[in-house]
Amino acid sequence: MNTHIKxxxxxxxxxxxxxxxxxxxxxxNFKCRFGEIDIVAVNDGFVVFVEVKSRASDxxxxxxxxxxxxxxxxxxxxxxxxxYLNKNTGAPTRFDVVEVMCEEVTVLKDAFRN
Amino acid sequence: xLALVKSYGLKGLDGFSVQAEIDMHSGMPTYDxxxxxxxxxxxxxxxxxxxxxxxxxxYPVASVVINLAPADIKKEGTLYDLPIAIGMxxxxxxxxxxxxxxxxxxxxxxxxxxxxxxxxxxxxxxxAKQQGERVFVIPRDNAxxxxxxxxxxxxxxxxxSEAVAFLTGQTELQPLTTRSWQNDVEYRRGDNDFKYIKGQxxxxxxxEIAVAGGHNILMVGPPGxxxxxxxxxxPSIMPNLTFDEAxxxxxxxxxxxxLDGGFIYERPFRTPHHSATMVxxxxxxxxxxxxxxxxxxxxxxxxxxxxxxxxxxxxxxRQPLEDGVITVARNAVSVTYPADFMLIASMNPCPCGNYGxxxxxxxxxxxxxxxxxxxLSGPLLDRIDIHIEVDNVTYYDIxxxxxxxxxxxxxxxxxxxxxKQLSRLSGSGxxxxxxxxxxxxxxxxxxxxxxxxxMEDSFDRLNLSARAYNRILKVARTIADLDGADxxxxxxxxxxxxxxxxxxxxxx
Numbered sequence: 001m002n003t004h005i006k007x008x009x010x011x012x013x014x015x016x017x018x019x020x021x022x023x024x025x026x027x028x029n030f031k032c033r034f035g036e037i038d039i040v041a042v043n044d045g046f047v048v049f050v051e052v053k054s055r056a057s058d059x060x061x062x063x064x065x066x067x068x069x070x071x072x073x074x075x076x077x078x079x080x081x082x083x084y085l086n087k088n089t090g091a092p093t094r095f096d097v098v099e100v101m102c103e104e105v106t107v108l109k110d111a112f113r114n
Numbered sequence: 115x116l117a118l119v120k121s122y123g124l125k126g127l128d129g130f131s132v133q134a135e136i137d138m139h140s141g142m143p144t145y146d147x148x149x150x151x152x153x154x155x156x157x158x159x160x161x162x163x164x165x166x167x168x169x170x171x172x173y174p175v176a177s178v179v180i181n182l183a184p185a186d187i188k189k190e191g192t193l194y195d196l197p198i199a200i201g202m203x204x205x206x207x208x209x210x211x212x213x214x215x216x217x218x219x220x221x222x223x224x225x226x227x228x229x230x231x232x233x234x235x236x237x238x239x240x241x242a243k244q245q246g247e248r249v250f251v252i253p254r255d256n257a258x259x260x261x262x263x264x265x266x267x268x269x270x271x272x273x274x275s276e277a278v279a280f281l282t283g284q285t286e287l288q289p290l291t292t293r294s295w296q297n298d299v300e301y302r303r304g305d306n307d308f309k310y311i312k313g314q315x316x317x318x319x320x321x322e323i324a325v326a327g328g329h330n331i332l333m334v335g336p337p338g339x340x341x342x343x344x345x346x347x348x349p350s351i352m353p354n355l356t357f358d359e360a361x362x363x364x365x366x367x368x369x370x371x372x373l374d375g376g377f378i379y380e381r382p383f384r385t386p387h388h389s390a391t392m393v394x395x396x397x398x399x400x401x402x403x404x405x406x407x408x409x410x411x412x413x414x415x416x417x418x419x420x421x422x423x424x425x426x427x428x429x430x431x432r433q434p435l436e437d438g439v440i441t442v443a444r445n446a447v448s449v450t451y452p453a454d455f456m457l458i459a460s461m462n463p464c465p466c467g468n469y470g471x472x473x474x475x476x477x478x479x480x481x482x483x484x485x486x487x488x489x490l491s492g493p494l495l496d497r498i499d500i501h502i503e504v505d506n507v508t509y510y511d512i513x514x515x516x517x518x519x520x521x522x523x524x525x526x527x528x529x530x531x532x533x534k535q536l537s538r539l540s541g542s543g544x545x546x547x548x549x550x551x552x553x554x555x556x557x558x559x560x561x562x563x564x565x566x567x568x569m570e571d572s573f574d575r576l577n578l579s580a581r582a583y584n585r586i587l588k589v590a591r592t593i594a595d596l597d598g599a600d601x602x603x604x605x606x607x608x609x610x611x612x613x614x615x616x617x618x619x620x621x622x
Contacts, residue, residue: 062175065143097142111142 010054010100017105035074046094049079054100063099117204121197122238126449129241133183136201141177149182152190162199169227169274174206193232196221217249227274231255233371258376295357306346309520313511320502326531327592328546330457335504337467341460349383350521353532359412382413388422397442402449410455420459421489435497499585501616531595547592559587564604
């Protein structure tokens with residue numbers, strides 16, 4: 001479970017970073033049959049669904065390259081379900097990707113819109 | 115950052131300027147091409163990625179958007195690999211953009227970073243030059259196509275790194291040295307020479323006349339008489355290609371990717387099989403590619419066993435035979451290709467092949483013969499100036515060891531006759547007697563009194579049509595040119611009239 005621990009650690013670093021940058025965290029590790037969301041937060045008037053990716057080095061590419069189209073679909077599906085559960089279907093939403101690499105954090109805002 | 119790189123596209127034979135705009139910003143790595151790019155262009159992603167990586171650069175982890183402007187014209191092919199790769203390196207700041215040399219860049223990339231050959235380079239460079247472009251970067255394998263284009267700086271590169279080094283000014287490249295056109299190539303298809311054809315003097319004479327004047331010719335005769343052999347020997351007596359003609363031919367071959375030798379030095383000789391479809395012959399497909407008749411432009415289209423072709427296919431030849439061009443219209447594009455070819459056709463006179471032969475007996479019924487010949491429409495036959503009968507050779511002819519007149523000698527006569535026609539028709543855009551219009555015929559085919567009497571006599575007796583009348587005059591003009599005569603005399607007319615055998619003998 002070493003990798004899992006590393007992943008959780010990455011998510012903790014990301015969450016701390018987000019809180020410092022005016023994100024109000026609503027929920028962490030939301031799971032449903034449609035997929036998973038690492039962090040759900042509110043920032044700048046948006047409901048933000050955050051995917052956290054951590055890597056020890058860029059030897060195998062940047063963390064952001066690991067967010068494949070399939071994973072993206074899973075996140076979007078889970079987000080729709082989360083909004084439905086929270087009776088919040090009309091809210092402006094956004095998808096961010098947070099990269100954690102060697103303690104260094106990069107936030108890609110609105111990452112799913114090219 | 116945004117980078118703009120110039121490239122080119124092709125619509126039929128005409129090129130249009132394409133601007134590849136490559137924009138890059140940080141974010142999720144994506145790659146999108148817009149601007150009506152076809153599958154081959156979209157697939158450039160994978161080639162560029164590997165080529166960039168294997169050339170020692172890094173493929174940017176960024177959101178990449180590529181626009182091929184103008185965005186409302188379809189872009190096809192693989193030639194945008196190189197310009198997009200260059201633009202991508204500039205946009206990701208791996209190479210300086212501001213000092214990048216301005217050039218029209220064309221080329222396909224292989225995964226290891228080599229620049230590959232593309233189709234249609236020649237027509238693109240010609241159009242680009244007309245539109246004021248001067249500097250080009252092209253694949254080295256295409257260099258031979260462009261050696262005759264003067265007034266441009268063309269740089270041929272073999273790899274992506276070489277292109278980058280040149281465009282950034284790190285290394286100097288020598289522009290392609292242009293050559294002036296000199297067509298002194300010896301005829302290479304050595305086996306098909308007129309000297310190896312035994313007997314058949316009348317047919318050879320008719321072939322010489324047909325080639326000299328650019329006339330279409332139809333050979334009728336029993337199987338094994340030598341019709342195909344005669345046709346195959348025709349390129350060996352065709353006049354040399356002029357530069358303008360060669361350029362037209364090369365452009366068409368460039369588009370269809372058939373410019374193997376680098377350029378065209380010989381007149382094309384196309385022999386589509388009789389199973390060829392209409393589209394294969396006229397051109398078409400969803401990209402409106404040139405067909406056999408355009409590939410035969412300025413050369414020979416040989417249709418062996420003419421009645422075996424489908425009726426519909428043959429009828430589509432009527433309009434290009436008259437106009438020398440074919441317009442291929444598809445829902446997305448409509449393209450006009452030149453199709454000015456000399457038609458050589460051969461056929462048997464009946465299903466068994468022996469009708470009218472002096473040596474063998476025909477076993478066909480009258481209705482069979484009628485049906486067989488009926489496959490050829492009158493309008494099509496009308497467009498064929500010369501009809502000849504090729505009968506079996508005699509044993510004596512086959513046995514004789516004497517070689518007949520070599521093609522080289524015939525070709526010299528043909529060249530002289532062609533020059534006469536060129537100078538006579540100069541300024542009208544026509545090149546040979548077969549292209550003369552009614553007005554030209556009136557002007558250049560004046561008959562003396564004796565000839566007029568003969569014409570009048572045969573017109574009534576042979577029941578000739580008005581069109582046949584003009585054909586006879588045109589062919590007579592060519593015969594006179596071969597004879598070195600300025601005016602048509604009665605012997606030229608007399609010979610010309612006998613080349614209408616299908617109008618008389620076989621019209622049942």
